[in-house]
Amino acid sequence: MSKATENLYIDFQRNRERLQEQLAQIVRRYGKPVFPEDNSNALLGSYVRAFFLPGEPRKFFISNTSLKPEYLDLTVRPAQNPSQVQLPNGVTLGIRGHLFPTDHVAPQLVVDRIVEVVAMPPRPFEATIDVNCNLSGDHTEKNILAPELIAKLPEIALQTRENLHHWRDYLDWKREIIERELGGIRYLDASLENEQLKFHVIAKNEQEFREMESLFREDSLSVFPLRYSQNEWEFRYARDNRFFSGVMLGDFRDAQPVNAAAFKKLLRGCTWESPFVALVRFDLPADDREQLPAM
Structure with missing residues (x-):
């Protein structure tokens, strides 16, 4: 493990506009502020201050994610998210x-x-570094990115035969990223009325439902058979069921709370103390209606 007296020199300015747009897309996808400063024009500054504040010792995991031998590509991720x-x-x-x-x-x-x-926690293809982040132009003093460190990092994407176990770790890591980014909410029933698809959905409590509401406005929102989830009540991506087809939903219209007691039979087996049920409505393209009976 490296000492916290070493420096990680980072240049965020060369691709500033691109990084700013990437952060804006991430924040839009989550549907709520990620950083304390809710300013879309200063997202990069907020990100840097939160994760890479100069002069403050931080722990990171670093890996060699190069795709071409002549072009070194490194990935650095924080060991812990800042509380803010x-x-x-x-x-x-x-x-x-x-x-x-x-x-x-x-x-x-x-x-x-x-x-x-x-x-x-760090994967086998990652190295742990304890460093001070430095954004200055002078990058010669106690630089952690010495050839010795780089040489120790497995070339995940290049040495698939020599480092097959590392490659599998890398694929597992990438797959977990995808699966954790998938979100969903359980529905109790579905109906089509006046060219709108209605769902009675259930969440563990009202707070969890409010946190999930941002999903309803996603452009890529789809509805899937209930067996698509490994868990009956909480969404758990079922890898073996990826062949099930889903129905793309149209624009989100509204969500109205309803009395959970009215769904006593459908909630049989649900162990949540205070389940929250709501009626949500979406537009549905006409050419998707014929897929509903299969669900």
Whole structure:
């Protein structure tokens, strides 16, 4: 493990506009502020202050995610989310980038993109570093990105035969990212009325339902058979059921709370203390109606 007296030199400015837009897309997808400063024009600054504050010792996990042998690509993710950042459980925001100058013994990490990754303990293909983040132009003093560190990182995407166990770890990691990003809510029944699809949905409590409401406005929202989830009441992605077809939903219209007692029979087996039921309505494209009976 490296000492906290070493520096990780990072350049966020070279691709500033691209990084700003990536953060804006992430915040829009979550449907609520991620950083304390709710300013869409200053998201990159908020991100840097939260995760890479200069002069403050931080722990990160670093990996070699290069796809081409001639182009070194590194991924750095924080070991822990800052308390002021509002991200879904199990998700953090890391950076991917390249070294510049490429042939320098003490380069900077130029950030090419900000990536959503799973917040979890370090994987076998990652190294743990304790560093001070430095955004200055002078990147020669106690630089953690020395050739010795880079040489120790497994080339996950290049050495698939020599490092098959690392490759499997990497694939498991990527798959977990995808599965944790999938969100869903249980519905009790569905009906079509006046070219609108109505659902009675259930959440563990009202607070959880309010947190899930942002999903209803997603452009890629679909409804799937109940057997698509591993758990009867909470959404758990069922990998073996990926072949089930879903119905794309149209625009979200509204959501109205209803009395859960009216669904006593349908709630049989539900162990939640105070389940919250609501009626939600979506527009449905006419050419999707024939798929409903299969659900």
